Amino acid sequence: MSLTVRPITEADYDDVARITSAAYLGAGYFESAEYPYMQQIMRVGERAAVAPIIVAERDGVVIGSATLAVQGDEWADIALDHEMEFRLLVVDPAVQRSGAGQAMVAWILEHARATPGIEAVSLTTGDDWHTARALYQKLGFTRVPERDWPTTKNGKMLRVYRIEL
Numbered sequence: 001m002s003l004t005v006r007p008i009t010e011a012d013y014d015d016v017a018r019i020t021s022a023a024y025l026g027a028g029y030f031e032s033a034e035y036p037y038m039q040q041i042m043r044v045g046e047r048a049a050v051a052p053i054i055v056a057e058r059d060g061v062v063i064g065s066a067t068l069a070v071q072g073d074e075w076a077d078i079a080l081d082h083e084m085e086f087r088l089l090v091v092d093p094a095v096q097r098s099g100a101g102q103a104m105v106a107w108i109l110e111h112a113r114a115t116p117g118i119e120a121v122s123l124t125t126g127d128d129w130h131t132a133r134a135l136y137q138k139l140g141f142t143r144v145p146e147r148d149w150p151t152t153k154n155g156k157m158l159r160v161y162r163i164e165l
Contacts, residue, residue: 002058002059003056003057003058003099003100003103004056004057004058005054005055005056005057005103005104005106005107006055006057007052007053007054007055008044008048008053008054008055008065010048012044012055012062012065013044013045013048014044015055015061015062016044016053016055016062016065017042017043019062019063019064019065019090019091019092020041020042020044020065020088020090021033021038021042022092022093023090023091023092023093024038024041024090025038026093027126027128027129028128029126029129029156041088047067047075050073050074050075051067051068051069051073051074051075052067052068053065053066053067053068054066054068054104054107054108056091056100056101056103056104058095058098058100063091063092063095063100064089064090064091064092064100064101064104065088065089065090065104066086066087066088066089066090066104066108067086067087067088068084068085068086068087068111069084069085069086069087070083070084070085070118071083075087077124078122078124078147078149078160079122080122082118082119082120083118083119083120083121083122083162084108084111084112084115084118084120084121084122085121085122085123085124086105086108086121086123089101089104089105089123089132096131097131101132101135102135102139105135105139106139108121109121109139109163109165112165113165118165119164119165120162120163120164120165121141121162121163121165122144122147122160122161122162122163123136123160123161123162124149124158124159124160124161125158125159125161126156126158126159127156127157127159128156133159133161136161137161139163140163141161141162141163142161142162142163143159143160143161144160144161144162145159145160147160147162148160
């Protein structure tokens with residue numbers, strides 16, 4: 001099986017919306033796709049118009065995505081100066097733990113290293129997203145607990161991780 005990570009195309013928008021919904025709802029992060037934040041993140045075309053999005057594709061099928069941001073971008077939550085942030089990293093629940101998440105993070109790290117002025121990559125993950133946190137720690141990210149923050153979207157505590165490049 002061939003796994004490719006690449007920038008999103010318009011043809012991918014519906015797949016990314018479906019995967020995002022399945023991942024967030026499947027993890028119990030939200031109770032319904034009708035939740036306002038869910039509606040916002042499922043408008044993939046609007047997000048792609050202002051933020052770089054990548055997809056993981058296996059044998060021609062989109063199975064994951066992530067959104068990139070730097071400080072000051074519309075989709076940046078935590079990025080500091082000289083830091084790239086990735087958000088909304090999702091993998092289709094049917095193929096989670098297949099290497100797609102790790103491949104996207106590797107692509108992001110390479111992209112960040114090639115981006116002038118970027119010295120670190122940061123991310124936020126849910127307090128109860130144990131599998132995601134294990135992946136980030138395995139790849140060398142460390143907790144930055146002083147940057148943790150509660151989301152107003154659902155009241156959950158979000159944990160910040162960072163890796164120096």
